[in-house]
Amino acid sequence: MITPTEIEHLLFVGGLWLAIALVWAVSCVWIDSDAVSVFGGRQGRRWSLAWLAVGVGLFLTTAFLGFATLPLFIGVVPFGLSTYAVLRDKRVKPEDRVFSRAFVSRAIVALAEKAGCGDEVERWLSKRPKAQVVAKDSVQFVKKDGSLVGDTFDRETSKALASARDIFGKAIRLRAT
16 A cells, blocks of 8 residues: 555655756757757757757656656756757857847846736846946036136035036037037
8 A cells, every 4th residue: 555655755856857857848949940050950950959869868767767867867957958058059149049038028028028017127137236326526626726626615615616517518429619
């Protein structure tokens, strides 16, 4: 008789195996369609065939040796996918790379759109922290003796100096003559 603990263990391990098998199956379809366009006809087909052979080999190993080989399965599938993605990213344009922030953002937005909250997620992802810009005087006034005019004057003179600096700075930025 099978105990409830053994059933839970079987369901957990079987579910994990099924999840990895689904990842492998989806990645087979992706590699099959992507490898030919990225690597070319013959080498692309080799990638597809190699990835298919890896998965079939892992499934047969699991079928003959049992779930004890699951750690091998857990290690090989992500490693193989990562290897393919790194080699693929070396050959494609920067905007088509898989290991990039733009790709992850597009994937998250696509998943969110399928869930019905795409606009909110896209708005959330497009928010970027604003850089803190410290305004530095673009114009410095110099006294006759060569020293800089500072802000150590009284309030009215300091305001006048700041206004004059702003006016001259804006004129320079706008290339006024």
